[in-house]
Amino acid sequence: xxxxxxxxxxxxxxxxxxxxxxxxxxxxxxxxxxxxxxxxxxxxxxxxxxxxxxxxxxxxxxxxxxxxxxxxxxxxxxxxxxxxxxxxxxxxxxxxxxxxxxxxxxxxxxxxxxxxxxxxxxxxxxxxxxxxxxxxxxxxxxxxxxxxxxxxxxxxxxxxxxxxxxxxxxxxxxxxxxxxxxxxxxxxxxxxxxxxxxxxxxxxxxxxxxxxxxxxxxxxxxxxxxxxxxxxxxxxxxxxxxxxxxxxxxxxxxxxxxxxxxxxxxxxxxxxxxxxxxxxxxxxxxxxxxxxxxxxxxxxxxxxxxxxxxxxxxxxxxxxxxxxxxxxxxxxxxxxxxxxxxxxxxxxxxxxxxxxxxxxxxxxxxxxxxxxxxxxxxxxxxxx
Amino acid sequence: xxxxxxxxxxxxxxxxxxxxxxxxxxxxxxxxxxxxxxxxxxxxxxxxxxxxxxxxxxxxxxxxxxxxxxxxxxxxxxxxxxxxxxxxxxxxxxxxxxxxxxxxxxxxxxxxxxxxxxxxxxxxxxxxxxxxxxxxxxxxxxxxxxxxxxxxxxxxxxxxxxxxxxxxxxxxxxxxxxxxxxxxxxxxxxxxxxxxxxxxxxxxxxxxxxxxxxxxxxxxxxxxxxxxxxxxxxxxxxxxxxxxxxxxxxxxxxxxxxxxxxxxxxxxxxxxxxxxxxxxxxxxxxxxxxxxxxxxxxxxxxxxxxxxxxxxxxxxxxxxxxxxxxxxxxxxxxxxxxxxxxxxxxxxxxxxxxxxxxxxxxxxxxxxxxxxxxxxxxxxxxxxxxxxxxxxxxxxxxxxxxxxxxxxxxxxxxxxxxxxxxxxxxxxxxxxxxxxxxxxxxxxxxxxxxxxxxxxxxxxxxxxxxxxxxxxxxxxxxxxxxxxxxxxxxxxxxxxxxxxxxxxxxxxxxxxxxx
Numbered sequence: 068x069x070x071x072x073x074x075x076x077x078x079x080x081x082x083x084x085x086x087x088x089x090x091x092x093x094x095x096x097x098x099x100x101x102x103x104x105x106x107x108x109x110x111x112x113x114x115x116x117x118x119x120x121x122x123x124x125x126x127x128x129x130x131x132x133x134x135x136x137x138x139x140x141x142x143x144x145x146x147x148x149x150x151x152x153x154x155x156x157x158x159x160x161x162x163x164x165x166x167x168x169x170x171x172x173x174x175x176x177x178x179x180x181x182x183x184x185x186x187x188x189x190x191x192x193x194x195x196x197x198x199x200x201x202x203x204x205x206x207x208x209x210x211x212x213x214x215x216x217x218x219x220x221x222x223x224x225x226x227x228x229x230x231x232x233x234x235x236x237x238x239x240x241x242x243x244x245x246x247x248x249x250x251x252x253x254x255x256x257x258x259x260x261x262x263x264x265x266x267x268x269x270x271x272x273x274x275x276x277x278x279x280x281x282x283x284x285x286x287x288x289x290x291x292x293x294x295x296x297x298x299x300x301x302x303x304x305x306x307x308x309x310x311x312x313x314x315x316x317x318x319x320x321x322x323x324x325x326x327x328x329x330x331x332x333x334x335x336x337x338x339x340x341x342x343x344x345x346x347x348x349x350x351x352x353x354x355x356x357x358x359x360x361x362x363x364x365x366x367x368x369x370x371x372x373x374x375x376x377x378x379x380x381x382x383x384x385x386x387x388x389x390x391x392x393x394x395x396x397x398x399x400x401x402x403x404x405x406x407x408x409x410x411x412x413x414x415x416x417x418x419x420x421x422x423x424x425x426x427x428x429x430x431x432x433x434x435x436x437x438x439x440x441x442x443x444x445x446x447x448x449x450x451x
Numbered sequence: 452x453x454x455x456x457x458x459x460x461x462x463x464x465x466x467x468x469x470x471x472x473x474x475x476x477x478x479x480x481x482x483x484x485x486x487x488x489x490x491x492x493x494x495x496x497x498x499x500x501x502x503x504x505x506x507x508x509x510x511x512x513x514x515x516x517x518x519x520x521x522x523x524x525x526x527x528x529x530x531x532x533x534x535x536x537x538x539x540x541x542x543x544x545x546x547x548x549x550x551x552x553x554x555x556x557x558x559x560x561x562x563x564x565x566x567x568x569x570x571x572x573x574x575x576x577x578x579x580x581x582x583x584x585x586x587x588x589x590x591x592x593x594x595x596x597x598x599x600x601x602x603x604x605x606x607x608x609x610x611x612x613x614x615x616x617x618x619x620x621x622x623x624x625x626x627x628x629x630x631x632x633x634x635x636x637x638x639x640x641x642x643x644x645x646x647x648x649x650x651x652x653x654x655x656x657x658x659x660x661x662x663x664x665x666x667x668x669x670x671x672x673x674x675x676x677x678x679x680x681x682x683x684x685x686x687x688x689x690x691x692x693x694x695x696x697x698x699x700x701x702x703x704x705x706x707x708x709x710x711x712x713x714x715x716x717x718x719x720x721x722x723x724x725x726x727x728x729x730x731x732x733x734x735x736x737x738x739x740x741x742x743x744x745x746x747x748x749x750x751x752x753x754x755x756x757x758x759x760x761x762x763x764x765x766x767x768x769x770x771x772x773x774x775x776x777x778x779x780x781x782x783x784x785x786x787x788x789x790x791x792x793x794x795x796x797x798x799x800x801x802x803x804x805x806x807x808x809x810x811x812x813x814x815x816x817x818x819x820x821x822x823x824x825x826x827x828x829x830x831x832x833x834x835x836x837x838x839x840x841x842x843x844x845x846x847x848x849x850x851x852x853x854x855x856x857x858x859x860x861x862x863x864x865x866x867x868x869x870x871x872x873x874x875x876x877x878x879x880x881x882x883x884x885x886x887x888x889x890x891x892x893x894x895x896x897x898x899x900x901x902x903x904x905x906x907x908x909x910x911x912x913x914x915x916x917x918x919x920x921x922x923x924x925x926x927x928x929x930x931x932x933x934x935x936x937x938x939x940x941x942x943x944x945x946x947x948x949x950x951x952x953x954x955x956x957x958x959x960x961x962x963x964x965x966x
Contacts, residue, residue, distance in 0.1 A: 119798060175791070205626035208768060229625065236797040269798040271627075271791075278494055278790040282924055289922035293915035300911050337926040341857035344919065344930065345864045351915075352868055352908040356875065359904035387871075387878045390824065394817045394874075395867040401813035402863070407805030410856055417863075 078381045078429055079374050079437070085430035089319060096326015106325065109334035110158070110272050112279045116178045118157045119269035120185065123202070123239040125152035131185065138184045140177065148408035154236075154269070156408065157181060158334075178271055189265040200264035201228070201257060202237050216256050224253055237267045286340050293344075297351060301358075308443075309358050312435035313351060316427045320350045323427070324420045333412045342413045346420030349395060353388065353428040358436075360384055373440060377433045392425045459951045466943070467838060470845025480848040484855030484929060485792070487806070489799030490622035491630060492925075494790035495593075497615050501784035502585035503533040503578060511536055514557065523548050534573035541567045586615055588783045593619065595779035596633050600772075616789065627793040629768060635786050637740045638776040640696075641689035644726065645734035645746055649673060649681030656682045674742035677763040683743060685736050690726040695719025697758075699777050701770045704762050709770040711761045711777075720755030728752040737761055739773075806859055813863070814840075817870060825877050827965035831952045832873035835944040839869050842940040843933065850936075855929035861916075865937020868909060872945035875901040877966055890961045894953050898946070905946060909938045 100106050110117040128145050135141050135157075144158040159177045190200055199212065206229045214221030231247035232238060241263070244254045274282070294317060302310030321343055333339075360380040368376060399421060403414035474480045485492050511528050518525060518538075526540025541549060546564060553562050559577040563570050573581075590609060597605045597619070606620040624630055646668055650656035653670055657663065664670060667687050673679030695715050702712040715723055726735070727749050736746040744763040753759060765773070818836065821829035843862065847854060880897030888896065913935055920931035957964065 119795075121797070175788070205629070208626075211767065233796040233800055236801070267797070268793075268795060270794045272793070273791045275494075275789040277496075285922060285924045286927060289919045289927055292922055293918035296914040296918050297911050300914050301907075304907055337924075338857050338860070341860045341926060341930040344915075344927075345860050348864050348912050348915070348934070349867060351911055352871065355908040355911060356871075356904045359907060363900070363903075383882070384878075387874050390874050390878075391867070391871040394820060394870045395863075397816050397820065398813035398863055398867060401809045401816065405805060405809035405812055407802060407809075410802070410806060410809075410859075413856070413860060417860075 074382050074385055076382060077378055079378050082434040092326055093322045096329055100329045106329050107334040109336035110274050111336040112283050115159045116273045118178055118181055118271050120155055120266050121236045121269055122153045122266045123237055123263060131155060134184050138180050140181060175273060185266055193262040198262045201261040202264040202267045212260060238263050305358055308436045308439040311439060312432050313354055315435045316350060316354055316432045317347050319427050319431050320347055320424060323423050324416060327419050328416055338413045339416055342416040346424055350424035350427055353424055354432045357384055357428055374437060381429055388425055392421055396421050456954055463948050467841060470841045473845040474848040482851060482853040484853040485620060485622060485794055486856050487799050487803050488622050489794045489796035491624050491627050492792040493619040495617045496787045496789050497586045497589045498785040499582035499585045499615050500533045502581050506581055507534055507536060517552055521548060534578055536571055538569040585784045590617055592779050592782050593634055596775055599775045599778055600633055633772050633775055636776045638781040639740055640693035640777060641738045642691045643685040643689050643736045643738055644730060645736050646684045648683035651681055653682050656684055660684055671738060671741060671743055674744055678745040679743050683736055691715060691719040691723050693777055693781055699774055701774050704760060709765045709767045711770050711773050714758030723753060724755045825966055828877055831949050834952060835949045836869055838948055839940045839944045843937050846936040852932045857926040857930035858933040861930045861933030862937055864934055865941055869941045869945055872905045872941060875904055880966060890964045898950050909942055913938050
């Protein structure tokens with residue numbers, strides 16, 4: 068089966084238009100980043116606290132916002148996660164740093180405030196009556212509690228109850244216990260001694276400013292060194308022009324992707340950095356494959372001008388480019404659709420980057436080599 | 452089969468068998484990162500200055516004692532910043548005497564005389580040593596506490612430029628706040644005789660003792676969560692402290708509410724016996740980290756061997772936790788949290804489920820496409836891909852590297868590049884066939900011509916990943932790990948194994964190739 072019967076598209080003819088389009092997107096993105104909404108740094112880089120909660124029954128973003136508003140945290144970013152209206156992701160924005168208290172502790176206090184505000188009066192009466200929250204109790208304590216009524220079975224029963232809770236996230240009804248095979252007498256004992264709290268904390272992440280700065284510095288350092296590594300290798304295996312062009316390409320990959328990303332409401336966190344690196348990885352792979360073909364064609368077609376060799380090589384590789392990018396796109400699409408909230412931002416940036424990577428290979432890597440050769444080898448660009 | 456092929460086949464099968472052996476059963480062998488498994492990740496800073504301050508205090512006390520012995524007079528000793536203090540108002544002509552004391556038994560200190568004032572400064576080597584000790588001890592203490600609490604596979608490590616950070620990773624914790632408290636509690640337990648109190652506030656307390664705090668006493672607040680509220684005036688020097696404990700365990704008091712009982716070592720026991728004997732009818736405050744847990748009245752002399760009980764409106768967990776921290780000993784310096792991530796087990800389980808599902812969807816759809824587009828040759832690619840994943844899992848298990856979400860990203864990139872390698876080769880074979888070459892010749896040329904592109908692109912990415920591994924932190928490291936493993940496996944499977952399958956399945960006389 069053949070997707071393309073060796074086409075003959077004169078890619079290089081449109082190089083100026085393409086460069087203009089690139090410049091336009093990057094410019095719009097940079098304007099937006101610098102003067103507009105800007106890039107949102109996530110908790111990984113020392114900005115606020117991220118809390119994921121799950122409610123027993125569906126609530127609305129508006130309800131949560133008004134509850135948080137009462138404790139002065141109404142400007143938090145509240146996003147629904149999952150499809151059932153019970154899972155939410157809350158990011159507190161303002162950092163109230165007191166002079167004495169270390170900042171992380173004020174972050175933590177804020178996180179506690181959020182939880183307390185969301186809980187409201189829920190469970191207060193029950194706790195006063197000595198009941199425990201089945202949606203919050205830990206295995207050990209539950210085991211000890213069950214042991215009082217069912218000697219010798221506490222551990223096993225607690226395990227069953229907690230495992231089921233882990234699987235479903237939160238108990239909204241005692242009946243869900245029987246689905247896990249908990250015996251009726253145990254359920255009625257639990258009904259007597261525990262209650263079902265309104266919400267459970269799925270995760271909570273706080274990074275203090277010191278560590279945030281550290282993570283930022285290390286991430287930047289890692290990226291710069293890996294770019295230098297690539298430049299050196301490509302310059303050795305191909306020519307300096309190729310190395311330089313590869314670096315241009317990568318810079319464009321990152322800039323365009325970030326530009327597009329800046330128009331969404333998503334945040335930059337460490338997994339997003341990993342995503343950017345993956346995009347760069349694919350793009351460099353693409354670029355090298357094309358460079359490799361150009362290198363090979365130049366050996367056999369010595370008379371042909373470099374621009375023509377590029378067109379030929381790009382056309383010869385078009386089938387491969389489409390198929391490879393297509394399969395990667397497929398993979399990432401699966402992550403985007405089914406990967407869940409935690410991985411969604413990552414998948415999104417990958418979707419953007421995959422398409423962009425192909426484009427940057429054709430319309431940045433090649434033109435840059437071309438310009439570089441023209442600049443330093445006046446006359447015909449071709450290799451002799 | 453040709454002899455060369457036999458050996459290649461054996462090598463391939465051996466690699467496959469080894470990898471499978473390494474990661475079976477995957478549930479035990481493949482370690483999941485905290486983001487997938489759930490747990491706590493903490494970065495703590497040891498406030499090493501604390502250790503210097505404490506040492507300075509003890510040294511001041513030691514010097515005072517020695518000067519008293521040698522009849523050297525002075526007006527006051529004044530504490531400066533951590534590691535600094537001055538002796539003021541030194542008696543006339545006693546400079547030489549003081550010098551000899553300092554030279555003889557205060558060698559860790561630099562000193563300088565200025566009139567009748569002597570400034571002492573702890574030597575840099577001593578400061579460094581103390582700080583180092585503080586971190587090492589804190590690490591040990593935290594490890595003990597975590598072990599006593601009973602966490603499986605905890606990871607506790609030093610980190611940071613100054614080496615004063617400690618990273619604690621505890622997988623599968625259900626009650627993070629409790630663990631955090633256990634780690635953070637300084638756990639300095641002291642018994643101090645009460646001189647006055649309780650009073651509702653500090654002013655009222657001072658009024659009752661004549662306005663000022665005596666030099667050998669101090670004001671301590673009751674812990675409102677415990678039995679005593681209000682302010683107390685207590686002795687500065689503790690009668691006995693946590694260091695004198697011999698045993699400690701959770702128990703219950705006569706009303707069956709949770710409590711902690713203790714016994715003391717012989718020396719501490721004697722002091723306790725003496726103090727209780729002399730102070731019958733008075734209160735003795737039990738102070739934990741400068742807050743009073745309870746202040747029971749001494750009703751009778753408590754003999755050295757008996758020990759006692761600490762009450763404080765504890766819940767079972769609180770009593771348990773107090774035992775844990777007291778058993779492990781106190782921290783030599785305060786601790787501050789710099790980073791805290793708690794991933795609940797449900798979220799982790801959810802991420803694994805969704806991650807696995809989307810991974811399967813992705814792999815299956817890629818495989819379907821390969822078969823559809825490259826027909827039988829697509830089978831080659833699939834075999835190579837599966838082997839690639841098997842090797843990856845085996846290597847992850849072998850290196851005990853944890854699989855994290857960014858790690859999955861690395862796997863995706865390496866799978867993408869594995870597919871690409873096959874596509875490059877197949878497209879090249881097609882091209883060669885279109886030029887009119889025979890099947891075997893096309894395969895051979897296709898592989899050799901595609902090789903340089905595959906080699907260069909994989910190696911470039913491996914090089915960049917090595918740098919990421921070297922310089923990156925947590926998630927970026929996780930990403931680099933799977934990527935490096937995946938790409939090395941890729942060079943083997945896409946080039947070597949895929950070729951082997953062609954060589955074994957395409958007959959010498961083949962006129963057509965399903966590609």
